[in-house]
Amino acid sequence: MSALKTAMFLLLTTAVPMVHAQESPDVVRAPKMRVNLYVSAQNGNDNWSGRLPNPNSDKTDGPLQTLHGARLAVQAVQQKYIAMGEPLKHIFVQFEAGTYFLTATEMFSQADSGANGTQIVYENYQSDQPVISGGVPVTGWTRVSANADGVVTWQAPVPHVPFENLFYNGVRLLRPRVASNPIGPITATNGYLGSYYRIAGQVSVPSTDPTYTSNSCPNPDPNTPGHFICNDRFLYNPSDPIVANWQNLTPPSAPPTPTCTGNPASTAPVGDVEIVDFEQYDVAKLRINCIDATNHIIYTTAPTAEAATAQHAGANGFLTGHRYLIENVKDYLGVAGQWFLDQSTWTVTYLAGPTDNPNNAMVIIPQQPQLIIASNLQNVTFQGLTFAHDNYVIGPQGYNGADSLLAALSFQDSSNITFQNNIVKQTGGAGVEFISCTTPSKMNPFNCINSGSDVVTTGNVIKDSAFYDLGANGIRIAENGQANDTMDNIPNNNMISNNVVEGYGRVFPGSTGIVQGNARNNTYTHNEVYDGYKGAIHLCFCSANDTQPPLANDNVISFNLVHDLFQGIMNDAGSIYVGVGSPGSKMTGTGNQMLNNVVHDVTDASIMDPPGMGNGYGGDGLYVDDFSGDVDIENNLVYRVSGHAISFSGPRPPGFPPSTVKNNIFAFARLAMVNAYNPYAFMMPVPFAPSPQFFVASNNLFYFDRSDVSSPSFHVQGGCAYAGSLNGVIAPYTGFQLWKNNLYYRSTGTPFDQDMKAFHVQTQDTQVTDCSGEDANARDWSFYFFGGSAAPSWQGLSQDIGSVVKNPGFKNPAYPHDDYSLPNGSPLKGFTIFNPNQAGRIKPVIMPPAVPATFVTATYNPGTDY
Numbered sequence: 001m002s003a004l005k006t007a008m009f010l011l012l013t014t015a016v017p018m019v020h021a022q023e024s025p026d027v028v029r030a031p032k033m034r035v036n037l038y039v040s041a042q043n044g045n046d047n048w049s050g051r052l053p054n055p056n057s058d059k060t061d062g063p064l065q066t067l068h069g070a071r072l073a074v075q076a077v078q079q080k081y082i083a084m085g086e087p088l089k090h091i092f093v094q095f096e097a098g099t100y101f102l103t104a105t106e107m108f109s110q111a112d113s114g115a116n117g118t119q120i121v122y123e124n125y126q127s128d129q130p131v132i133s134g135g136v137p138v139t140g141w142t143r144v145s146a147n148a149d150g151v152v153t154w155q156a157p158v159p160h161v162p163f164e165n166l167f168y169n170g171v172r173l174l175r176p177r178v179a180s181n182p183i184g185p186i187t188a189t190n191g192y193l194g195s196y197y198r199i200a201g202q203v204s205v206p207s208t209d210p211t212y213t214s215n216s217c218p219n220p221d222p223n224t225p226g227h228f229i230c231n232d233r234f235l236y237n238p239s240d241p242i243v244a245n246w247q248n249l250t251p252p253s254a255p256p257t258p259t260c261t262g263n264p265a266s267t268a269p270v271g272d273v274e275i276v277d278f279e280q281y282d283v284a285k286l287r288i289n290c291i292d293a294t295n296h297i298i299y300t301t302a303p304t305a306e307a308a309t310a311q312h313a314g315a316n317g318f319l320t321g322h323r324y325l326i327e328n329v330k331d332y333l334g335v336a337g338q339w340f341l342d343q344s345t346w347t348v349t350y351l352a353g354p355t356d357n358p359n360n361a362m363v364i365i366p367q368q369p370q371l372i373i374a375s376n377l378q379n380v381t382f383q384g385l386t387f388a389h390d391n392y393v394i395g396p397q398g399y400n401g402a403d404s405l406l407a408a409l410s411f412q413d414s415s416n417i418t419f420q421n422n423i424v425k426q427t428g429g430a431g432v433e434f435i436s437c438t439t440p441s442k443m444n445p446f447n448c449i450n451s452g453s454d455v456v457t458t459g460n461v462i463k464d465s466a467f468y469d470l471g472a473n474g475i476r477i478a479e480n481g482q483a484n485d486t487m488d489n490i491p492n493n494n495m496i497s498n499n500v501v502e503g504y505g506r507v508f509p510g511s512t513g514i515v516q517g518n519a520r521n522n523t524y525t526h527n528e529v530y531d532g533y534k535g536a537i538h539l540c541f542c543s544a545n546d547t548q549p550p551l552a553n554d555n556v557i558s559f560n561l562v563h564d565l566f567q568g569i570m571n572d573a574g575s576i577y578v579g580v581g582s583p584g585s586k587m588t589g590t591g592n593q594m595l596n597n598v599v600h601d602v603t604d605a606s607i608m609d610p611p612g613m614g615n616g617y618g619g620d621g622l623y624v625d626d627f628s629g630d631v632d633i634e635n636n637l638v639y640r641v642s643g644h645a646i647s648f649s650g651p652r653p654p655g656f657p658p659s660t661v662k663n664n665i666f667a668f669a670r671l672a673m674v675n676a677y678n679p680y681a682f683m684m685p686v687p688f689a690p691s692p693q694f695f696v697a698s699n700n701l702f703y704f705d706r707s708d709v710s711s712p713s714f715h716v717q718g719g720c721a722y723a724g725s726l727n728g729v730i731a732p733y734t735g736f737q738l739w740k741n742n743l744y745y746r747s748t749g750t751p752f753d754q755d756m757k758a759f760h761v762q763t764q765d766t767q768v769t770d771c772s773g774e775d776a777n778a779r780d781w782s783f784y785f786f787g788g789s790a791a792p793s794w795q796g797l798s799q800d801i802g803s804v805v806k807n808p809g810f811k812n813p814a815y816p817h818d819d820y821s822l823p824n825g826s827p828l829k830g831f832t833i834f835n836p837n838q839a840g841r842i843k844p845v846i847m848p849p850a851v852p853a854t855f856v857t858a859t860y861n862p863g864t865d866y
Contacts, residue, residue: 033088033089034088034089034090034091034092035051035077035081035088035090035091035092036051036092036094037050037051037064037070037073037074037077037091037092037093037094038050038051038052038053038062038063038064038093038094038096038125039063039064039065039066039067039069039070039093039094039095039096039100039130040053040062040063040064040065040095040096040098041065041066041096041098041099041100041130042096042098043055043062043063043096044062044063044064044065044066044069045062045063045064045065046064046065046066046068046069046072048060048061048062048063048064049061049073050062050063050064050069050070050073050093053094053096053125063096066100066102066103067095067100067102067106067122067132068102068103068104068106070093070095070122071106071108071112073093074091074093074112074120075111075112077091078091078114078115078118078120082115082116087115087116087117087118088118089117089118089119090118090119090120090121091114091118091119091120091121092121092123093120093121093122093123094123094124094125094126095122095123095124095125095128095130095132095385096125096128096130097125097128097129097130098130098131099130099131099133100130100131100132100133101133101134101135101136101137102132102133102134102368102371104368105134105368105369105370105371105372105373106371106372106373107372107373107374107375107449108372108373108374108375108377108380109374109375109376109377110375110376110377110378112374112377112380113376113377113378113379113380114378114379114380115379118379119379119380119381120379120380120381121380121381121382121383122380122381122382122383122385123381123382123383123384123385124383124384124385129384129386130384130385130386131385131386131387131388132371132372132385132386132387132388133364133371133387133388133389134366134367134368134369134370134371134388134389134390134391134408135167135364135365135366135367135368135388135389135391136159136364136365136367137362137363137364138156138158138166138348138358138363138364138365139156139359139363140156140157141154141155141156141350141357141358141359141363142154142155142156144349146354150336150353150354151334151335151336151351151352151353151354152351152352152353152354152356153349153350153351153352154349154350154351154352154357154358155347155348155349155350156347156348156350156358156363157346157347158341158346158347158348158365159346159367160346161367161391162341162343162393163341163365163366163367163391163393164328164393164394164428164507165365165366165389165391165426165428165471165507166339166348166350166363166364166365167363167364167365167388167389167426168337168350168358168361168362168363169361169362169363170362170426171852172426172469172506172851172852172854173337173338173339173350174192174193174194174327174337174338174339174854175327175328175338175339175340175341176327176328176329176330176331176332176333176334176335176338176340177191177192177193177194177195177325177326177327177328177329177332178194178195178197178241178242178325178326178327178329178332179191179192179193179194179195179332180195180241190335191332191334191335192335192337192338193853193854193855193856194325194326194327194855194856195325195856196323196324196325196608196856197236197237197240197323197324197325197326198237198321198322198323198324198613198614199234199235199236199277199318199319199320199321199322199323199324200234200235200236200237200296200320201234201235201320202221202229202230202234202235202317202318202319202320203229203230203233203234203235203297203318204217204221204223204224204227204228204229204230205217205227205228205230206226206227206228207226207228210256211230211233211256211257212228212230215303216230216231216232216233216302216303217229217230217231217232217303218231218303218306219306219307219313219317229317230303231303231304231305231306231316231317231318232289232299232300232301232302232303232304233256233297233298233299233300233318234297234298234318234324235295235296235297236296236297236298237296238296242291242293242296242298242326243291243293244261244262244263244290244291244292244293245261245262245263246262246263246266246273246329246330246331247263247265247266247268247329247330247331248263248266248268248272248273248328248329248330249262249263249266249268249272249273249288249290249291249329250262250263250266250267250268250269250270250272251263251264251266251270251290252270252289252290252301253270255289255290256289256290256299257292259292259293259294259295260289260290260291260292260297260299261290261291261292261293262290262291267342267344268330268342268343268344269343270287270289270301270396271287271288271289271301271396271398272287272328272343273287273288273326273327273328273329274286274287274288274326274327274328274394274398275287275288275298275300275324275325275326275327276324276325276326276327276509277304277318277322277324277401278322278323278324278325278509278569278570278605278614279304279315279316279317279319279322279401280312280314280315280316280319280322280571280572281315281510281570281571281572281573281618282305282315282316282401282402282510283401283508283509283510283570284304284305284316284398284399284400284401285394285398285399285401285507285508286300286301286302286304286394286397286398286399286400287300287301287302287394287396287397287398288300288301288326289301300398301396301397301398302396302397302398302400303317303400304316304317304318304400304401305400305401305402305403316401316402319614321609321612321613321614321615322609322614323608323609323614325855328340333349333351334351335351336351336352336353336356337351338350338351339351348365350363364388364389365389366389366390366391366392366428367389367391368389368390368391369390369391369392369393369406370390370392370406370407370408370409370410371387371389371390371408371409372387372408372409372410373410373412373449374409374410374411374412374414374417375412375413375414375437375449375450376412376413376414376450376455377411377414377415377417378414378415378416378417379416379417380416380417380418381417381418381419381420382417382418382419382420382422383418383419383420383421383422384421384422385422385423386422386423386424386425387408387409387422387423387424387425388408388423388424388425388426388427389426389427390406390408390427390428390429391428392405392406392408392427392428392429392471392472392507393428399508401510404430404447404476404479404480405429405430405471405472405473405508405511406429406430406447407429407430407431407432407433407473407476408424408427408428408429408430408431408432409424409431409432409433410432410433410435410447411432411433411434411435411457411460412435412436412437412447412448412449412450412457413436413437413450413452413455413456413457414434414457414460415456415457415458415459415460416458416459416460417434417460417461418460418461418463419432419460419461419462419463419465420461420462420463420464420465421464421465421845421846422465422466423465423466423467423468423846423848424465424466424467424468424470424474425466425467425468425469425470425848426469427469427470427471427472428471428507429471429472429507429508430470430471430472430473430474430476430511431467431470431472431473431474431475431476431501432462432467432474432475432476433475433476433477434457434460434462434476434477434478434491434494435447435448435457435476435477435478435479435491435517436455436456436457436478436479436482436485436489436490436491437449437450437451437452437455438451438452438453438455438482438484438485438486438489438490439451439482439483439484447479453484453486453489454488454489455489456488456489457478457489457490457491457492457494458491458492458493458494459493459494460491460494460495461494461495461496461497462475462494462495462496462497462499463495463496463497463498463499464497464498464499464843464845464846465499465500465845465846466499466500466502466845466846466847466848467499467500467501467502467504467513468500468501468502468503468504468848468849468851469503469506469848469851470501470503470504470505470506470511471505471506471507471508471511472504472505472507472508472511473504473505473511473512473513473514473515474499474501474504474513474514474529475496475499475501475513475514475515476514476515476516476517477491477494477496477514477515477516477517477519477522478490478491478516478517478518478519478540479517479518480517480518480540481517481518481540481548481550481551481582482518483548485518485548485551486551487520487551490518490519490520490551491517491519491520491522492519492520492521492522493521493522494519494522494523495522495523495525496514496522496523496524496525496527497523497524497525497526497527498525498526498527498841498842498843498845499527499528499841500527500528500529500841500844500846500847500848501513501514501527501528501529501530501532501536502528502529502530502531502532502848502851503531503532503848503850503851504529504531504532504533505532505533505534506851506854507854509533509534509569509570509854509855510533510534510570511532511533511534512532512534512535512536512537512538512573512577513529513532513535513536513537513562514527514529514536514537514538515537515538515540516538516539516540516552516555517540517552518540518550518551518552519540519551519552519555520551520552520553520554520555520589521553521554521555522555522556523555523556523558524537524555524556524557524558524560525556525557525558525559525560526558526559526560526839526840526841526842527560527561527840527841528560528561528562528840528841528844529560529561529562530561530562530563530564530565531564531567531850531851532565532566532567533565533566533567533569533570533855533857534565534566534569534570534573535565535566535573535574535575535576535577535623536560536562536565536575536576536599537557537560537562537575537576537577538573538574538576538577538579539552539555539557539577539578539579539580539592540552540579540580548582548584548585549582549585549587550580550581550582550585550587550588550589551589552580552589552592553580553589553590553591553592554590554591554592555578555580555589555591555592555593556592556593556595557576557578557592557593557594557595557597558593558594558595558596558597559595559596559597559838559839559840560576560597560598560839560840561597561598561839561840561841562575562576562597562598562599563598563599563600563601563602564601564859565601565602565603565619566602566603566604566605566619566642567603567853567857567858567859568603568604568605568607568608568616568857568858568859569605569608569855569857570604570605571604571605571609571615571616571617571618571619572604572617572618573618573620573623574618574620574621574622574623574625574647575599575602575619575620575621575622575623575641576594576597576599576621576622576623577622577623577624577625578592578594578623578624578625578628578631579623579624579625579626579628580592580628580631581625581626581627581628581629581650581653582627583626583627583650583682586627586653586654587627587653587656588627588628588629588630588652588653588656589628589630590629590630590656590657591630591632592628592630592631592632593631593632593633593634594622594631594632594633594634594636595632595633595634595635595636596634596635596636596834596836596838596839597622597636597637597839598636598637598638598836598839598840599621599622599636599637599638599639599641600637600638600639600640600641600818601640601641601859601862602619602620602621602640602641602642602643603619603642603858603859603860604616604617604618604619604642604643605617606619606642607642607858607859607860608858617643618643618647619641619642619643620641620643620644620645620646620647620675621636621638621641621643621644621645621646621666621669622636622638622645622646622647623646623647623648623649624646624647624648624649624659624695625649625650626649626650626651626681626682627650627651627652627653627682628652628659629652629653629656629657629658629659629692630656630657630658630659631659631660632659632660632662633646633659633660633661633662633664634660634662634663634664635663635664635832635834636664636665637664637665637667637820637836637839638664638665638666638667638669639665639666639667639668639669639813639818639820639866640667640668640669640815640860640862640866641668641669641670641866642670642671642860642866643669643670643671643672643675644669644671644672644673644674644675644718644719645666645667645669645672645673645674646661646664646666646673646674646675647674647675647676647677647719648674648675648676648677648679648694648695649676649677649678650677650678650679650681650682651679651680651681651682651691651692652679652691652692652693652694653692654692655692656692658692658693658694658695658696658738659694659695659696660695660696660698661674661695661696661697661698661700662696662697662698662699662700663698663699663700663831663832663834664700664701665700665701665703665820665836666700666701666702666703667702667703667704667813667820668703668704668705668813668866669704669714669866670706670712670714670860670865670866671712671713671714671715671718672714672715672716672717672718672719673702673704673716673717673718674695674697674716674717674718674737675717675718675719676694676718676719676720676721676737677719677720678719678720679691679694679720679722680720680722689724689725689726690723690724690725690726690731690735690736691722691723691724691731691735691736693735693736693737693738694736694737695737695738696738696740697737697738697739697740697742698738698739698740698741698742698830699741699742699828699830699831699832700742700743700831701742701743701745701808701827701828701831702716702742702743702744702745703745703747703808703810703813704716704745704746704747705746705747705748705749706746706749707746707749707750707755707757708755708757715757715759715760716744716752716758716759717737717739717759717760720762721733721736721737721760721761721762721781722736722761722762722763722764723735723736723737723761724736725764730763732798733761733797733799734797734798734799737799738799739799739800739803740799740800740801740802740803741800741801741802741803741828741829741830742800742803742804742828743803743804743805743806743808743827743828743831744758744786744803744804744805745805745806745807745808747807751805752786752805753785753786753787753788753805754785755785755786756783756785757783758783758784758785758786758794759783759784759786759794759799760781760782760783760784761781761782761784761797762780762781762782763780763781763782764780784796784797786800786803786805787800787803802829802830804828806827807827808822808827808828809822809823809824809827810822811823815862815863816862816863820836821835
């Protein structure tokens with residue numbers, strides 16, 4: 001400790017009636033005082049009291065050394081003062097600079113809670129930046145060889161614990177991936193990120209086939225009666241560089257077929273080679289069991305997920321034309337920056353550039369599956385700390401794309417926890433979660449260490465923190481609905497504010513920045529979420545498999561700035577998403593709000609996956625999903641999105657209020673401004689009965705430069721447009737969608753009031769389960785002018801009464817200015833000017849660094865493509 005820090009400590013100890021030089025550290029001077037405990041990775045000892053920031057002169061007392069020791073010391077101090085009848089106001093545990101490598105996941109329990117009004121604070125000492133790490137440093141590197149390209153091979157021994165991430169001077173490095181050109185320095189195009197290949201076809205077998213099980217082949221093949229589509233295998237193209245004798249592809253002891261093989265000389269565990277499978281809206285990460293090079297079939301050790309409902313039966317599995325990527329193939333170890341773990345010798349190999357020496361670097365490999373698990377913890381604060389290097393590794397059966405992923409920091413059934421000014425980075429799984437363990441998690445039984453029906457998860461705060469370089473999600477509140485969820489035991493009244501989540505989904509690209517399950521009365525405000533491969537903020541699909549009503553009510557998503565999302569990798573999510581309906585109960589959560597958010601620069605997989613090649617779609621700004629109603633959507637700015645500015649999907653539950661779309665600015669969406677995906681998907685209501693009203697869209701400003709003849713085709717009103725019929729009479733369209741008091745302006749091309757295809761209505765729909773609506777020629781659409789003297793008139797349907805076509809007068813909305821201020825005042829009667837610059841962090845406490853991509857990405861040109 002510096003002389004300055006020592007002097008400050010002496011000043012504090014004389015100013016606070018806590019410890020005097022001539023007295024024992026245990027002398028109490030006043031009730032409800034504070035006690036400081038100090039922790040030093042370099043100079044501490046868990047056998048000491050922790051009351052001194054430095055070791056004393058005879059080395060008999062001083063700071064503690066580990067988080068575990070500090071936690072036990074807190075318990076002892078609190079119990080002592082409780083026994084004395086003098087409960088403390090605060091216990092501060094202050095970590096000095098250094099890296100605190102955990103030897104096991106730290107398990108907090110109720111015994112670690114602040115009792116009788118005591119608040120326990122784990123924090124950094126002064127301005128120090130301590131790191132709590134679940135990894136270990138790798139040392140003892142030996143130079144093995146060098147090739148003509150200057151790539152040098154280094155090796156080092158490592159503990160006998162599998163790991164799938166390695167961090168070199170704070171940068172996540174990748175294992176070798178199958179690529180077309182794998183040799184050379186690290187670039188996005190030389191093979192370091194791997195190459196995408198496309199699935200040639202699904203494999204289906206009859207139930208009499210020896211490889212058939214209902215788990216591996218769950219869905220009937222619609223093209224071959226009596227056959228079932230298998231989710232544990234797929235056809236690859238013969239031209240793909242797939243071989244059965246890769247060095248570390250060990251054949252299984254019982255291969256599914258005689259022609260499915262591996263390399264008999266391999267000493268790696270079965271499944272050492274992994275595959276990343278890009279499905280419709282999920283991504284599975286599975287282990288390869290064996291390869292049938294004769295029939296061009298890859299088998300995995302376990303299937304990917306089965307769709308939760310019949311309506312989504314085609315969403316999971318190995319979908320024809322979709323991308324896949326293969327990683328951890330030793331044969332492709334050739335690019336500087338790659339590494340490989342040999343689990344037979346427990347040696348890690350690192351490929352360096354000619355001037356790079358890992359003995360002079362900080363190389364960390366994760367070891368602990370989670371850093372902290374807290375069960376039934378209350379009244380504890382964590383602040384000023386950095387958490388890193390959890391060792392989430394997919395199991396022998398892989399990750400099926402639908403299960404929840406472990407979080408580095410898991411707070412279970414915990415309340416009044418404050419997580420402030422912290423950093424969570426370089427994770428293998430998710431960052432931090434607050435969940436209620438009402439039953440052992442149906443998604444991952446090992447998530448919860450205890451369970452009960454009377455648990456409480458409330459009053460928690462995550463603020464002013466940074467989450468970056470994340471394997472999966474940054475923040476998770478609650479999980480999907482459990483059978484015995486109640487309003488009392490689901491997470492509620494939690495606040496997530498002023499955080500940054502950046503560079504998420506780096507291992508599991510189907511992950512969302514901030515995600516909520518079945519929870520209520522939570523607030524997500526003034527966060528910035530960016531550089532992710534899927535959406536930014538998602539409120540569950542709360543009760544997708546259950547018949548009980550969803551309980552995700554009264555959640556507020558406000559003043560968030562989310563941008564640079566999807567990046568050509570993922571589909572179908574929405575940048576800010578609310579899916580609080582229950583198809584089983586045909587009910588919805590209520591009172592949820594999207595207010596004053598800004599969404600921009602979203603590129604879904606359509607840039608990589610044209611029709612017939614993965615069918616990329618769904619890069620929407622705001623999204624309200626199946627059976628979700630009563631969402632208040634106001635004062636949002638959405639611009640430059642590859643899908644729709646706002647989308648509604650699936651049916652609305654009858655008897656609930658429609659959603660409100662009011663006072664928003666929607667600009668430069670590639671496909672539509674307001675879209676309705678298939679409202680008939682669940683046969684609800686019974687075919688063609690009048691549909692419950694989706695939304696009321698009023699007082700919005702719509703600004704665009706595309707039209708029906710653009711490529712792709714653009715419509716202000718997109719998607720399905722059939723209101724339903726009863727006894728042969730088509731229902732009034734205003735009962736399905738109601739538009740009023742809006743402003744429209746096309747900045748180039750045909751003026752909007754002269755557009756012959758400004759709006760549309762379907763006169764019938766004979767395909768109840770398929771209503772894409774994007775191809776007007778394939779649907780029975782009737783088109784309408786906006787209004788005025790033209791006929792037929794949209795306003796003649798009693799739509800958009802009070803609406804206008806005029807230039808709103810934005811200051812400079814074009815890229816790169818993106819200025820949607822209104823210097824001339826409100827352009828529309830009833831439109832209230834709001835300030836989009838208020839979205840995002842109020843005070844950026846922590847500025848994260850840029851995070852390198854871990855997959856090949858692609859984005860639309862912001863100046864020309866929207």
